[in-house]
Amino acid sequence: MNQAGGDTHNYNVNNVIVSEATDLLKAPLKTPRLVARDQLIRLRRQFARPRGINAAYDVLEAEHTVFLTGEPGSGRSSAAKVLLCELPHEKGIYHELTPETGAEDTSLPPDLIGEEDRILLDLSAADAKAWSTALHDLSAFRHELLRKRAFLAVVPPRQFENGLPSEFILRTIHRPDAREVLARHLRSHQLDDAVWQPLPQQLLEHLDAHPPMRELARLVQRIVAARGAVHGRGAFAEWCETALTAQKDRTREVAELLPRLRKGRQRALLLATAMLHGARVEAVHHATPLLLKEVDSTDNALPPLERKGLLERLDTIEAEMAPGAVVCFKQPDFDEAARRYLWANLPDVRAPLGTWLGKILQLRELNDPDRESVVKRYTDLCLSSGTTDPLFALVENWTRDNAPRTTEVRAAAHILQRGVEEEQFGGDFRRRIYDWSISRPTGNLREVLVEVCEKAMSVHHPEPALVRLHHLARNEPRPGVARDALRRYVRQDTRLQRRLLARLATSQNSRYHRADADLFLDLSAFPDDFLLRASTRQWLIDCWRMVFDLVAPHRWAPGARNWLVAADAVDNVPVTNAALDILVDAAAARYPVLSRVYADARRAVSSGLSARLLETINKAQSSHLAQRSPKLEVSPT
Structure with missing residues (x-):
């Protein structure tokens, strides 16, 4: 519990110091959500509106769901993102969903939807099984979507578009005008129209060949890179010549x-x-x-x-x-x-x-950027032939137990980072990371997986990153890098905190209950509004009950005491009462638990809160007495 606003919250972690992030990958300067937001802002500046996008917007606004089709290279995913961000909104946020086959996060849980959210579901690379699963879940998902006045844009796989149920509306996005795309990209790089107008003939001829949108973006990057070498009148034509020469297939x-x-x-x-x-x-x-x-x-x-x-x-x-x-x-x-x-x-x-x-990674003549580049190039070569197994084999070999922490461990992180960020094969990498996370990975591999989930996967796939970090924290032999990373990760976003709380409270696998109970004690302080929602209050009760059942008193007592101290500091009577009710309801009228909680409270919180706690305990026990044989109340002394 805390009184901070926004999406970032202070946490009570029972005096456990959260370790600094490891440095296998570069730590982002911003949270994953802010990184994703900045990417969207940049996309909107560079986006040229194609024919058909207004009709798609009308469907999305009226029906809250639209499916987008178009030729390869027409920019369907970019159009979907821009459509969602153009919608008026006050409460909700933009985020992307990632249904996957072969993992527990295969479906589309309706509780991922927040009030007025704008959601992208990109299934353009989905196989038949993933598409079938998504279609099966979409009806229930859309019901919740409408209830929460949220919006969904779906990019389906082209080979399955004809099988779309009649309840969903498909709209076609045509290829945008290449000249407008080029102009917007140039302006986004602070190149005034006077610098590049009129466009050189060789550039016009290239645009008339209808290059894919990605190639146009890369061409502008080459033009911008060439501008430092040539200045003066007519310089833009020379920049284009240099860029087009570099763009040539050699x-x-x-x-x-x-x-x-x-x-x-x-x-x-x-x-x-x-x-x-x-x-x-x-x-x-x-x-x-x-x-x-x-x-x-x-x-x-x-x-x-x-x-x-x-x-x-x-x-x-x-x-x-x-x-x-x-x-x-x-x-x-x-x-x-x-x-x-x-x-x-x-x-x-x-x-x-x-x-x-x-x-060669061991060569002293190579610096870190050189090593990162050669790993990226080898990864891209494997992916160009649709081959991922050699990459996974390298990751496992470089992170084996008897391998020291060397450049190879860092290289393994770079392979997985490149993989999860790659559009076509990202799903394969996320599935493999999931498989590793639910097993017992080596210490080196665990550290690599934690880094990749926290710093790379989290930007566009926040929920899958949370699932994998949770499994890694569960399976750690002792609390370490995975638990620290999970705490850092959920600290950034109340939505992720809610998702983790639901996972802790509703896990069906008894193998993880003890680990989840212990993990909850390090994450037991949540934003105040959690205590006032029926679903999250019940999840908190279930988690505390699991703690009292499975964790020794010397471990849970400090967490319960800190919970009450936080409740005592909140200047909000409903929140304070909810905090007391949650703790007492979780104890389920068990005398030893309630006695220890009350005894600790008398030493840690104000007399007023102690009295209210005693009253809550007595009411709970009185209710219990009405149903079962009488038991002694907790004495105020």
Whole structure:
């Protein structure tokens, strides 16, 4: 209980110090909700209204639910987000739901809906099972949606749109005008119209080819990056030329280069350079023979003094040493094309490349950004071929019990972070993290999972992140990083506190009851309005009852005492009375519990609250006496 306003609340954690967040991933400067809000603000600034969006808005406003369809690349998900944020609202918040198969959070619980919420349900990548489950739950979910005057925008999988029940209305979002999209993106980067109007002919030709919306956004980023190199009249045309050159698909150039590189060490240098693009030249030099060894090449190396110099060998693969002694290809984006071409055309190199990755992470010549980049590149290569198992295997290998806390543990966190943020395969990663969280992960893996849930998954999938953090905290051998992270996480948002309280109170698995009871004692101070809602009051009663049943008095007594101290400090009679009723109702007229609670209260709270507590206890016991045999009341002395 507290008197703080907003979504952030102080917590009474029974004098347990919450440890600082670990540093496997960069700690966000803002809470996940604020990060998501800033992303929405940026999206609205860059969004060009497509044909059909006004009709979709009318359906959403009138029916509180709309399904959006459109061609791939038309920006359906972005349109859904903007529609929801354009709705007038006073109380509710915007949030995204993530129904998943193979986990306990597969359905759409109606209690996720708050008053006047605006909710996105993106099922564009859902398989048949996930789609069927969502459809089954949507009727009950929509009933609660209407009751709470909330709104829902759904992006269905295109292959199942024809099977949509008649009660739901489908609206088509067409591709927005590419010129308007470009203009909005340029303005969002503080480029005035006078700088880029009229658009150069080469840029107009590119727009007429109907590139996907994501490619347009990336093109603007390249234009903005190029503006620092050229200034003056006509500079924008040169920025565009540089950006369009970088945007060019260089696969053919790689395909033409590869046959000229007949020796294994040449191809190893090409792949190592592509993977470590932008790293120091010494790192590429040491990484190349490691890769050659992993692929078991039979090339006979010449004595060192008879070999070509590194710069000469780099020139052979169209690369060079750039300022700062870093290795780069001569053509922009050649590194990405080389990685993808070699991955696709040399499949026998894929497994050795994963082993090589673990070894080069130990190179002293690599700094942390270099390591993060090469892990991201390898992750993207695996995902480009629809392969996640090698990534999961690396995570498990790098976080095994006998592995020290090294760069490999941090690299495992980066793999999972990249995975959960990836639109197409994010569900696969969330399911695997769920499976790990309900087992007994190693200490290193637990720390990685905690970091990924708290700092990455939480931004767009807050409820799934909560579920996994809860399981990790339940399964810790002793309170540690998972419990600390769970406390930090729910502290940010009353909605998450409510979800966790419901999970603690309604768990059907007796295996977790003792752990949940102990966990509740570290989270037993909630916002005041929780005490005045019927559902949350009952959950609090159930949790305290579980505590009194399963936890030793020396453990629960400080929590009960702190609960009463907080109630004594609240200048709100209904809240104070509710706090007393919850605690007494949970004790269920058990004399030893009530006696200990009252004895501690006399030493910790005001005489007025002690008297009110005694009165509440006596009323409860009198009610109990009317139903069962008489028992002694708690004596005021």
